[in-house]
Amino acid sequence: MPQIFLDGQAFEARTEQTVLQVALEHGVFIPRLCWHPKLSVAGNCRICVVQVEGRSWVEIACNMPVSEGLRVLTDSPLVREHRKATMQFITLNHPVDCGICDKAGECTLQDYHVAFNGEASISREPKVQATKFHRLSERITLDNERCILCTRCVRFTREVSKSNALGVKNRGDHSLIRPAEGDDVRLLDDDAYSENIVDICPVGALLSTRLLYKERVWYLQATPSVCPGCARGCAIDVWHRKPEWKLRTLDARHNTAIVRVTPRDNPAVNGPWICNKGRDLALLLERPRADAALRKGRAVALDEALAAARELIGRARHPVALVSSWGSDEELAALDDALGDRFTCFVKDDHLPADGEVVEDDLLIRADKNPNGRTARARFGHQALQFAPDTDLVLVWGEGCDFGRLPRGVPVIFLNAFLAAENGHAEVFFPTSVHTERDGHFTNADGVRSAFSRCVDRPTGVVDAERVFRALASVPAGVAP
Amino acid sequence: MSSIVASLMPEFERLRQRFPEGFDSSMTLPCLRRIQELRGHVADEDISALVQWLGVPRIQFEEVLSYYTQFRRRPVGQVRLEICRNVSCSLRGAERLIGHVCQRLGVAEGGTTSDGRFTVTTAECLGSCGTAPVMVVDDEYHENMDIEKADRLIDAMSHADGGRGG
């Protein structure tokens, strides 16, 4: 374990580390633009320069191996001078159009400019102009003028997603991030992880087309959550409008809608990445919602629905429950506590791989398209659904149940978050919350338990499944209440 | 596989032996260069053949091809005239020379004569400042050029059976 000194202070390092890695691990700040913890070292931006004590020049920390007794200055006058000059250079052809740039407010270049340079360009040359709205893929728009050619996006497609979709064409100030020609021009469309390059781009060059000019990030807040898209259960941040910036005009849905989803780095689950399906969480969760309890298709008060369900359960001798693999750990426990001993339970796949969806790969995406199948099966077993001939009540929780395959003439209690024809076919129906409307946990396929927090309030009329289960508890068998 | 790549394959295979494993992308430059030496330019089908053989993504070939301006993606004339227009050559009359050659052959810079005989391009520094201006004919340097010398060269090469390059 070599010992190195950063600004005179001693730190233990591991032999394979670089000076930058040691610094970051111990909270010593060294700026970086091209370096990314999960990508190879490119060493092209030169913003990470440091000075080895006693030397009259600077070197890049991201590519400097540690060695015993190495003494490095991270903020000497020489380092500051070089950073400033580097910022001048990086922004030489940059349009500085922060006022209309979606990245403004969370842009590394903007932050570093303020921190290290803070001056207008000293160049008198006209700036080189380049493409402003290049459609890089169905999801991503590229602004070549803002690109600082750090090649993070290129390395991501080569080293992480392995689509090899991007490269740097031409050279010098004519360089452009581009896909290959011919059929390869579409490679990024087929890259299930492509939108990560929007996050790792340190500037506003790569932009989500869907969000283009839609929001300013300082109006948004992030809530820690878990993607329910598959059994990986990636840690995510779900972004909504801040309550203090509520819109009073326009459509009120703007105030509760998911604006964007970004990865929340969790080394035990997903690292700093998520797949594009996670970005499209709104497509999953913002489908038309059920917002009223129903009794044989007629809207009723929640209490009336609960009473009806209690009565059905009370009368049943051989009730069966189809358990949602989208239920949280807490909801599954509540069901088990309340009704586990009365019902024969089978775990149901609420979602199966959709047409054209990547079923499974060796990066993140899992074939099980449900977030909590593991906990559900640990509680309720792995047995395949089979109705005994004497089944006299079915409780269906969540999507993915073909009502045509339920035993004929047997009453159904149904809990579902979304509008569906089946809601009205059930004897009793409860409109339930989605996971962004409550706190809870999912346990992923590898057994990692992750918490999610409430992002928005439950819509009026919607109830948590956990509350329904508790209310249905302790109905004795064979006795009408 | 393109016929040029097929004919170069024994040579490429020998070259590959000289690279350590996992360095296939280092083969892009020498392969593309040999193809251009034989064909005069690198065609799309050559890239496809190399992609297939080396397993290196197409984008990496395109990076190399677009980085080095010496690579050509389109057919050029039988004779390539390249005139430097950097500082030393310009001080010694390169602009006049370029204008004259283009006018005489009836082409714009970068253009090819309608008979497919000549292509005229310009370059930024061909490393011949001491003997500026320089005109490179195919890969041969002609130094201290002036209009008369250029005319004589072009006269000699104007017909497939005359002069060099015929």
Ligand code: SF4
């Ligand atoms: S587009 Fe962004 S990530 Fe890609 S090279 Fe340019 S600045 Fe870097």
Ligand code: SF4
């Ligand atoms: S890999 Fe699975 S959990 Fe992760 S973002 Fe994609 S769908 Fe969601």
Ligand code: FES
């Ligand atoms: S972070 Fe070290 S050179 Fe870019």
